[in-house]
Amino acid sequence: MSSKMTVRGLDDWTFMVSTSINGTSVSLTANLLVIATLVLTLLGYFVVPHLLSPLRSIPGPFLARYTNLYRLYHTTRGSFHLRITRLHKTYGPVVRIGPNTVDIDYPELIKLVFGTTTKQKAEWKKTGFYLSSSTRVKETGEIMYNLFSQIDPELHAKWKRPVAKYYSAAAVAGVESKMDEVVDMLCHELDKKVSGNDGQGGIDLGKWIVYYTWDVIGNVTFSQPLGYLREGKDFDGTLLTADKTLDYFAFITSIPWLDYVFDKNRIMRIGPPSFNHIVGLSVWHIMKRFQEDQGTEQKSRDADYLDMFLEARQKWPEVVDDAMVVRYTLSNMIAGADTTSSIIKTAIYYSMMAEGRWKKLREELEKAGINGEKCPVSYRDARSVPYLEGLVRESMRILPGIALGLERHVPKGGFTLPSGHYLPEGTAVAMNPYVLSRNKQIWGENVDEFKPERWLRAGGENETRYQERLQMMNSADLTFGAGSRMCLGKNLALMQIYKGLATLALLYNVEPADGAKEWKVINSFFVRQEGLEVRLTKRV
């Protein structure tokens, strides 16, 4: 009976094939074949690897087991930090967020994964997540990696050595006067806004903060602000391009090879808008500096980063050529402005949303003997005020400037997580500063509350207990990364943040503008907030 059926089946099949030649059932048969092939291919490509994967016992969303498209989709929506926090609430400290990617919420593993000791240094290498944040040079087709995007540990160490010292706290003190010039420019422009509208209408202070940080980066790198404060707008489109490019970087991190289709495609570049303009700007400044150096005029200004990079070129000729100088300037420009403005905006937003917090900041500054006549406030003074310290640290905790998972590959030999899950060599492990800063074991039940006081010594708390608590909080703080790939510009960023906030708090009252809408937080490659509408009035 069954063999008959089979034969009949075969007959039918033959019939269909033969009639297909005449064109009657062709589409049905061909469709069945295509669908079967597709199903088998999909099974082979997505399902079989999952069934065989050593990560299959790790919990996570269903789709993420099979494809990185899950992560790509949520990253593209600009709210991945919220999604991943929810996933950790559902699944616990280990979540599989891609076929080969696991997000972990173990603050105690920061030291190991990011290699904070010499022995562990560079064992857990950066993944392809970082590669896209480089630029393909239009003219030569070369991909220009920078200090951030270079994932080869040896090359990275070689590139970093000649310039690391220029980012120390002492070296950064040398560019403070350049920062002061830009703080003055910011206040000058804000004063015009205040007197222009009598402080009644709203202004988008967030925009002015972005202009401030980009102009600071221009001034400390090239001794020339980029001009956004002066023009009062994104006059050359660079800031919009930067936003779009960072959105693209965020999108591509989940599937880095796609970058060779869209951006680093040698045959026909499809998109996104590139940082070529910033490369061009850097090259222009470098050429100008060469010409100036050949002139007889004595340099009468403080050294800027370009001077330092050119000094490195002289001292380390085997590593630093002209292209490397461009790479260094690009690291400053790409990594330094939007990250910093994001933290300042968060601090202003949370200060003005809670009754009296902005005022308290001013009172604490004044209590420390810092008043409006001392503006721009010196970094040293600003750092001496514990409340400002608490405000800045809390701003970085509640919304870190980078809120995507920082990824590293598991090294040779694999690694077993505290949960007992084994991760083989090559697994991508992500640690997200946003997730870590919501770990209740570290921060307590009120993790979602903005509370600068958590960084200060509490009433009744003795010094030893406070120091222990502080150390615990510090060890879970990944805002600037950790270990050998820690943020090189941390001192520069902190100086901008502290000086900017202290000066603004002394000179202006800031309140939400009448009828202001809720601001929008976009988790791009860096966190970006839109719509910080405030009512600004001058105080002194």
Ligand code: HEM
């Ligand atoms: C509040 C502001 C900033 C934040 C939150 C921030 C955050 C970070 C983080 C998290 C990393 C490490 C990424 C990783 O390991 O996966 C990093 C690296 C880096 N940052 Fe920043 N950054 C800030 C400001 C700056 C500034 C102002 C500069 C330069 C002017 C800068 C330059 C760099 C560079 C060059 C690296 C790569 C360092 C290396 O791999 O050696 N950053 N940053």
